[in-house]
Each structure stands twice: as C-alpha cells, then as structure tokens.
Amino acid sequence: MNCLKFCCIALLCTPLISLAQKRSIDQRVDSVLKLMTLEEKIGQLNQYSGREVTGPASDKKTNQLNDLKTGWIGSMLNVKGVKDTREIQAAAMQSRLKIPLLFGQDVIHGYQTVFPVPLGESASWDLEAIRTTAHIAAKEAAASGLHWTFAPMVDVARDPRWGRVMEGAGEDAYLGSQIAIARVKGFQGEELGKLDAIMACAKHFAAYGAALAGRDYNAADMSRQQLWETYLPPFKAAVDAGAATFMNSFNTLNGIPATASTYLQRDILKDAWKFGGFVVSDWNSIGEMVPWGYAKDAKDAAQRAMIAGSDMDMESNAYRRNLAQLVKDGKVSEALIDDAVKRILRKKFELGLFEDPYRFSDLQREKEVLADKKHLAIARDAAAKSIVLLKNTKAVLPLNRNYKTIAVIGPLGKSKKDMLGNWVVFPNDTATVVSVWDGLQNRKGQTKFIYAKGCDITGTSTAGFAQAVAAAKQADLVIFATGESGDMTGEARSRADIHIPGKQEELFKAVKATGKPVVALVMGGRPLIFDAIADEADAVLFTWWLGTEAGNAISDVLYGDHNPSGKLPISFPRSIGQIPVSYNAYSTGRPVKDPKNIHYRSAYIDESNLARFAFGYGLSYTTFNYSALEVDKTQFRKNETVTVRFNLSNSGKSAGAEVVQLYIWDKVASVARPMKELKGFQKITLNPGESKTVQFVIDKTLLSFYDADLKYDAEPGEFEIMIGGSSDSIQLRQVVELKGE
Structure with a gap:
C-alpha cells in the first residue's frame, strides 16, 4: 500500500472513532463495515490460538504477525496477561482499518484465584455466591487484558462418564437455567465495557x-420434544x-453437526430467541465436519x-x-458475511475497544487486581458452600x-495441583x-497430625499400606483423602x-480394619462410585475440586466452623450399569x-433402580423440620396463581442453611411427564430453634411443558406439589387442579 493511500485511510478512520461516541453502536458498526473489503470482513470471522505469537521466532509466529497486520484475524485465544495482549493488539493496530482484536480464554472456574469446578460450585445451590465467583474471575481476567471467556458451559448432563460433566451444573434443566443466569451476569457485570467485566459464552x-x-x-x-424440554432451557x-x-x-444432533445446524443457530437462536450476539465455533468444529462424513472438504464445511x-x-x-471464493462463486451470500461481521464489531464497540484498543491492558490495574486478598476469602467461602455431607454416623462430624x-491418609492428603481440578488458566x-x-495445619490447635500416603491415585502397588495402617493405629481418628486425580475430568x-x-478402596478397607473412626473426603469432578467407602466410613464428605482455598474450606467444614x-446437583449411581x-x-x-416385587416390572434384577445419592441430597450438622403446609387454593385457572406456604424450623443444636x-x-398429560420436576428452591439459614414461613408461587409457566407438537403450555388436570430437602426426601405434598377455560 503506498503512503498516500494509507494516509487517506488513516484520516478516514480517525474521525470515525472520535465522532462515534455521538452515534448509536449500530450506526458505527455500519460505518466500519462500509470501509471493509470482503477479505477484511472474513478476517473478522477468523480466530487463532496465539500461544506462539509472543514467543520465540518461528514460522507460525511470523505468519500470524503478518495476518494481524493485514487484518486477517478478528480474535485470538490462549493469549493472557497485559504484556502479551498489548503487544499483539499493537500488531493488529498496524492493519489498514485498525480494527481491534478480541482476546478470549477458557476462564472456566477462575482466573488466578481458582474457585470450585462448576459442577462442585453448583452443589452450593447458592446463586449469589456463584454470581460473585464468576464476577471475581471476570475482574481478574479483564485486568489481565482479556475480553471474553468461553464459559459458562450450560449443557445438561446425566452421564457421569462424560468428562465435561465437570464444567456444567448437572442433570436438571431448571437448576441449570438458574445457574446459567447467575454465571452470565457474574461474568458480564453491570454492562459490557466496564473494566471488571468480560463477555460470557454459553x-x-x-x-x-x-x-x-x-x-x-x-x-x-x-x-x-426432549431437546426443547431438557437441553435448551439453560441456553434460553x-x-x-x-x-x-x-x-x-462438537456433536451431531440427530445426524447434523451442530456447527452446520441452521435449525439450532438460525431458526432457534437468532430468529426465535432474537439473540443479538455472535456464535463462535468450538475448536476446529467446522473442519471436523469432514471426518464426520457430512462435508466433503473444508470448503464445503465453510x-x-x-x-x-x-x-x-x-x-x-x-x-x-474458502469464504471469499464461495462468495465469488455465488454459494454464500455476502449478506451472511456482513451479518456475522456486524455481530462481532458490535461487541468490540460495546467493549470500548474502538475508542481504546488497550483499555483492558493496564499493567498497574493488573497488579492491583491480582493482588487483592479479598478474592481468597470469597474462594474459601464458595468452596465451603460446595461441600456435600453424604454421611455422618453417630455425629462423628464436626470433629x-x-x-x-x-x-491423614490417602494420595490426595497433601496434593496441591489436584485441588485445582481441570480447566485452569495457570495449572x-x-x-x-x-x-x-495445609488446611488442617493452619488451624494451629492442639491436635497432632500425622500423614501416610498409602498408595497412588492409580496403579496397583500396595507397598505403602503398612505405613498407612501403622499411622491409623497411632491416631484417634483417620481422615481418608481419596478420589480421582484433578486431570481425570x-x-x-x-x-x-x-x-x-x-x-x-483396598487401602480404605485396610485402614478401616484398625477399628478407628474414618472420615472420608471423596474428591472428583464427577459423580463417582465408592460403595465400600459409602457403606463403611463413619462420615463421608464429597469435596469435588475446590480450588485455591480447598484445604482451608475442608478444614472449616470438618471442624464445624x-x-x-x-x-x-446430579445423581450418584450405585453401579455403572445404571447410567444414565x-x-x-x-x-x-x-x-x-414394591422393591421386593420386581417381577415383570421396569427394574434391574441385580441392582436397585435408585441412585446411591439422589439429586438434591445433602446432610447438615443440624436438622430441619418441615410442617404446616398451606395452599391458598386447590383449584385455579391459567390466569391465576397458587401460593404455597409452609414452616421450616431448625430443630437441631447449631445454625445451618x-x-x-x-x-x-x-x-x-398429552405427553407422559416425569414423576418429579424441580420448579423452585430457596436456601434459608436458621439459628437453632428458629422457624421461618417459606413461600412459593406457582403459575402457569411452572406447569407448562412442550407437547408432541412443541407447543409450550399448561394442560388442565391434577398436579402434585412436593416439598422437601432432596428429590428422595419429600416432606410435604398437596394436589392442586388446573381447571380448563
């Protein structure tokens, strides 16, 4: 490009940015779009992994820098930190139109401060806590030059064999929807463009x-019908x-790769739901249409x-x-390219990047935010709230x-890295x-702690069993730290x-045989099967992967602080054969x-139908009593509501939630319905002896479902209302009737 032409374009772009503050974002987007060549438009649709751009010299680094300077890249992922994001943004600012880059990263459950893995944090059922940790993650990421996280994952998942069950909110569409809202609002803060907020990605x-x-x-x-009822609600x-x-x-849905699904991306997301943001492919999911056998080559896939x-x-x-040639061949309309580019540019304007491409890359702010010790206190609280007490025989806990x-026995007793789980920015x-x-040592009490590893997480060696048994014999109580490794989900x-x-589990049995009481800490990013421990341990806490403050939070719970x-948030199976x-x-x-009479019934002959630990299950160090259920009406119509009230009291000796x-x-109904569907929850803290009247309002929406024709409505008939502390512990019931028009 000759100097005169470059200067003319620079003059054109400069007033565009300064005057833009007085225009609507859509007008500003249109103004930029009119300046762009087809190739520059396609560049905005292109995202690279930028790990090598700020590293040692390489052909890939040279090529990516050239692409940045020619406007062929709209976004980069896997670049983090003010130094690198500023350096790469400077290269993009050498392009003809100086359109700023977006920097994205998998900030799944924390940036520098690591919070519980999402499935674990979902066990808190504490929407405010979940929103807060997402916001802290966003604040740290934004201070480090990032604009965008590839989270939250809102997939409903009912098969714990799937490793990515760790990233979501579990098996239920309603709970998953509420957590999706909390995490999106946490990441995005008050509004995009604030320096403590980043873009969420469902x-x-x-x-x-x-x-x-x-x-x-x-x-x-x-x-x-199943798609709309179970899997789409958290996305909506x-x-x-x-x-x-x-x-x-990455998956196909009914034979069509999701990346190529007009039904999902246009009919539902952009048209029916009026989604105004943009859709990014998963890593190479466009290219993977070829091995799927759905596209013949990359051009066809594009x-x-x-x-x-x-x-x-x-x-x-x-x-x-391929896109430029596809447009020239008339196979792809340039109007589709324009729509995609406008969606991306709009977000760059909302983030304020056109006014200042480096506004998220401030070294002093990065230092201050990452040094904020309040984040650790929030992490400790979130971790403690995520722990689930599964068993507590003879009130062995609190200690x-x-x-x-x-x-302290077991391969996870002194592990640090495993506490972070998977999908960590700085693993x-x-x-x-x-x-x-560490968490136990930090208490500085009078108790002496001794440690024996016993065995590795995987492998067949039992060489450490004798030392573990000897340690157990010296102790008054054993804390047995067991589970999968942090990188197994x-x-x-x-x-x-x-x-x-x-x-x-063999190590556990050997330790338990000493006769000493054993408190098991079971750790993982998914439901696990641990029948021997569940049967024989005196107490069981499922502690997931709790993040930076894991040990302190576990100690807080063990000692009753x-x-x-x-x-x-997800059922734990008894055996693999039950899954899902x-x-x-x-x-x-x-x-x-009758479980004793399963002849010609929908049942296994060698296993119970029921989960080992049910959805919604979790114990406390206190007890709660449900009583005095009232409904304001037992018959109602679609334009009316039913108010349900009951009394919840803390009947134990300690405060609890x-x-x-x-x-x-x-x-x-016209379509067979599940025998239980979660339709509401509240987390309530009570002191010993304290009571509270709890209220739910039931309206048409809570009773509606998608019928065989995908019509969403409530049908007249009887509905059983059930209230309790878990899906398998219903304390109060009432039947109400929705009358026809």
Missing part, C-alpha cells in the same frame, strides 16, 4: 451433554440474561457452517481460506477439637494452593469406569411399586 449449543455413551465428541440423538436462560456470545458444539449461522471460525482456517492425634502455579494437610476425560481408581449445606440415572424418571407402564426444594408432577 456453550455448547446444543445437546453436547447427551453425547452417546458419555464419550466426548460423540453424536447425540433425541426427539425435538443465558440469552435472556444477556449472554454476549454462544459456542456451538459453506455449510456460514449458511447455518456460525459466525466465527475457531482455528480451522476454513473461513479464511472433636480435643483429639490428640489425627492421621502449574500451585504456590498459593491450600492442600487438605474435563474435556477428553471420558471414563468407562467411574469407580475410585487404583487401590484406594462452616456447617455443610451443599446438595447434589436421574431423579426425574418416568413412571413407565410397569412401575416398581437448608436448600428447600419444590417439585411438581403433572399426573396426566
């Missing part, structure tokens, strides 16, 4: 949580919460993805290499502070991570066998009415 659109056999990258197959909630972006998924509504291509290069010696930075051992971490791995209030198992099952034509859960069963 993923994976759609039905990825139903991947066949729980195997990552696999197909999903279901009726549209994310749209309503203002999610800036969506990511499509055509299908663009027509279907996939706006930005992550890493496949299919758009960059007696007068124990002279406690043995090797464990300097500030608090292990279980997450993407590409599907497991066919979700039992606790290695020799750990925090009364556990977590409830399972979820609470909202159907009656079937031959229901099991109870998650009261509202379930509804539509007893007869």
Whole structure:
C-alpha cells in the first residue's frame, strides 16, 4: 500500500472513532463495515490460538504477525496477561482499518484465584455466591487484558462418564437455567465495557451433554420434544440474561453437526430467541465436519457452517481460506458475511475497544487486581458452600477439637495441583494452593497430625499400606483423602469406569480394619462410585475440586466452623450399569411399586433402580423440620396463581442453611411427564430453634411443558406439589387442579 493511500485511510478512520461516541453502536458498526473489503470482513470471522505469537521466532509466529497486520484475524485465544495482549493488539493496530482484536480464554472456574469446578460450585445451590465467583474471575481476567471467556458451559448432563460433566451444573434443566443466569451476569457485570467485566459464552449449543455413551465428541440423538424440554432451557436462560456470545458444539444432533445446524443457530437462536450476539465455533468444529462424513472438504464445511449461522471460525482456517471464493462463486451470500461481521464489531464497540484498543491492558490495574486478598476469602467461602455431607454416623462430624492425634491418609492428603481440578488458566502455579494437610495445619490447635500416603491415585502397588495402617493405629481418628486425580475430568476425560481408581478402596478397607473412626473426603469432578467407602466410613464428605482455598474450606467444614449445606446437583449411581440415572424418571407402564416385587416390572434384577445419592441430597450438622403446609387454593385457572406456604424450623443444636426444594408432577398429560420436576428452591439459614414461613408461587409457566407438537403450555388436570430437602426426601405434598377455560 503506498503512503498516500494509507494516509487517506488513516484520516478516514480517525474521525470515525472520535465522532462515534455521538452515534448509536449500530450506526458505527455500519460505518466500519462500509470501509471493509470482503477479505477484511472474513478476517473478522477468523480466530487463532496465539500461544506462539509472543514467543520465540518461528514460522507460525511470523505468519500470524503478518495476518494481524493485514487484518486477517478478528480474535485470538490462549493469549493472557497485559504484556502479551498489548503487544499483539499493537500488531493488529498496524492493519489498514485498525480494527481491534478480541482476546478470549477458557476462564472456566477462575482466573488466578481458582474457585470450585462448576459442577462442585453448583452443589452450593447458592446463586449469589456463584454470581460473585464468576464476577471475581471476570475482574481478574479483564485486568489481565482479556475480553471474553468461553464459559459458562450450560449443557445438561446425566452421564457421569462424560468428562465435561465437570464444567456444567448437572442433570436438571431448571437448576441449570438458574445457574446459567447467575454465571452470565457474574461474568458480564453491570454492562459490557466496564473494566471488571468480560463477555460470557454459553456453550455448547446444543445437546453436547447427551453425547452417546458419555464419550466426548460423540453424536447425540433425541426427539425435538426432549431437546426443547431438557437441553435448551439453560441456553434460553443465558440469552435472556444477556449472554454476549454462544459456542456451538462438537456433536451431531440427530445426524447434523451442530456447527452446520441452521435449525439450532438460525431458526432457534437468532430468529426465535432474537439473540443479538455472535456464535463462535468450538475448536476446529467446522473442519471436523469432514471426518464426520457430512462435508466433503473444508470448503464445503465453510459453506455449510456460514449458511447455518456460525459466525466465527475457531482455528480451522476454513473461513479464511474458502469464504471469499464461495462468495465469488455465488454459494454464500455476502449478506451472511456482513451479518456475522456486524455481530462481532458490535461487541468490540460495546467493549470500548474502538475508542481504546488497550483499555483492558493496564499493567498497574493488573497488579492491583491480582493482588487483592479479598478474592481468597470469597474462594474459601464458595468452596465451603460446595461441600456435600453424604454421611455422618453417630455425629462423628464436626470433629472433636480435643483429639490428640489425627492421621491423614490417602494420595490426595497433601496434593496441591489436584485441588485445582481441570480447566485452569495457570495449572502449574500451585504456590498459593491450600492442600487438605495445609488446611488442617493452619488451624494451629492442639491436635497432632500425622500423614501416610498409602498408595497412588492409580496403579496397583500396595507397598505403602503398612505405613498407612501403622499411622491409623497411632491416631484417634483417620481422615481418608481419596478420589480421582484433578486431570481425570474435563474435556477428553471420558471414563468407562467411574469407580475410585487404583487401590484406594483396598487401602480404605485396610485402614478401616484398625477399628478407628474414618472420615472420608471423596474428591472428583464427577459423580463417582465408592460403595465400600459409602457403606463403611463413619462420615463421608464429597469435596469435588475446590480450588485455591480447598484445604482451608475442608478444614472449616470438618471442624464445624462452616456447617455443610451443599446438595447434589446430579445423581450418584450405585453401579455403572445404571447410567444414565436421574431423579426425574418416568413412571413407565410397569412401575416398581414394591422393591421386593420386581417381577415383570421396569427394574434391574441385580441392582436397585435408585441412585446411591439422589439429586438434591445433602446432610447438615443440624436438622430441619418441615410442617404446616398451606395452599391458598386447590383449584385455579391459567390466569391465576397458587401460593404455597409452609414452616421450616431448625430443630437441631447449631445454625445451618437448608436448600428447600419444590417439585411438581403433572399426573396426566398429552405427553407422559416425569414423576418429579424441580420448579423452585430457596436456601434459608436458621439459628437453632428458629422457624421461618417459606413461600412459593406457582403459575402457569411452572406447569407448562412442550407437547408432541412443541407447543409450550399448561394442560388442565391434577398436579402434585412436593416439598422437601432432596428429590428422595419429600416432606410435604398437596394436589392442586388446573381447571380448563
């Protein structure tokens, strides 16, 4: 480009930016679009992984820098930190139109401060806490030069073999929707453009949580009624919460790759739901249409993805290499390109990047925000709220502070890295991570703690058993730290066998045989099968992967400084053969009415139908009593509501929080309905002896469902209202009737 032409374009761009503050964003977007060549438009649709751009010299670095300077890149991922984002943005500012880059990163459950893995945090059922941790993650990420996170994952998942179950909110559409709202609002803050907010990305659109056999990258197959009823609601909630972006998924849905699904991306997301943000592909999901056998080559895949509504291509290069020719050949309308580009430019304007491309890359702010110690206190609180008490025989917990010696046994007792779980921005930075051992030592009490590893997480060696047994014999009580490793869940971490791995359960039995009381800390990013421990341990806490403050939070719960209030967001199976198992099952034509009589019933002959630990289950160090259920009417019409009231009291000896859960069963409908569906919950804290009147309002929306024709409505008939502390512990029931018009 000659100097005169460059100067003319620079003059044209400069007033465009300064005058833009007085124009609407749409006008500003249109102004930029008119200046762009087709190639520059396609560049905005192209996202690269930029790990090598600020590294040593390489051909890839040279090529990406050249692409930045020629306007061929609209976004980069895997670049973090003010120094690198500023350096790369400066290269983009050498392009003809100086359109700023977007920087994205998988900030899944924290940036520098690591919070519980999303499935674990969902066990808190504490929407404000979830929103707060998402906001802290956004604040740290934004201070480090990032604009965008590829979270929250809002896939409903009912197969714990799927490794990515860790990233979501579990098995229920209602709970998942509420958590989706909390996380989107947490990431995006008051509004995009604030320096403590980043763009959220609802993923994976759609039905990825139903991947066949729980195997990552696999197909999903279901009726549209099931899709709309179970798998789409959290995505709709994310749209309503203002999610800036969506990511499509790796799976096929009923034979069509989601990346090429016009039904998902245009018919539902952009047309029916009026989604105004943009859709990014998952990593190379456009290119993967070829091995799926759906597209013959990358050019064909690019055509299908663009027509279907996939706006930005992550890493496949299919758009960059093929879209211009597809437009020239008349196979892709330039109007589709323009729509995708406008969606992306709009977000860059909303973030304020046209006014100042470096506004998120301030070194002083990065230092101040990342040094904020308040974030650790928030992480500790969120971790404690996520712990689920599964068993507490003879009230062995909270621990007696007068124990002279406690043995910490198991391969996870001193681990730091595992406490972070998977999908961590800085996986090797464990300097500030608090292990279980550290958390106990930090109490500085009179108890002596001794440690024995016993065995590895995986493997067959029992060489350490003798030392572990000897430690148990010296102690008054054993804390047994067991589970899977932190990198055994997450993407590409599907497991066919979700039992606790290695020799750990054998080690537990050897320790338990000493006769000493054993408190088991079971750790993982998914439901695990641990029947021997569940049967024989005196107490069991499921502690997930709790993040930076894991050990302190576990210690807080063990000693009763925090009364556990977590409830399972997903069912824990008894055996692999039950999978998938979820609470909202159907009656079937031959229901099991008596577990002792399963002859010609919908039942296993060698296993219970019921989960080992049900959805919504979780104990406390206190007890709660439900009583005095009242409804203001037992018959009502669609334009009316039913108010349900009951009394909740703390009947124990310590303060605690109870998650009261509202379930509804539509007893007869045009489509068979699950026998329980979560329709509301409240987390209520009570002091000993304190009572509170709790209220739920039931309206038409809570009773509506998608019928066989995908009509969403409530049908007249009887509905059973059920209230309790878990899906398998219903304390109060009442039948109400919705009358016809």
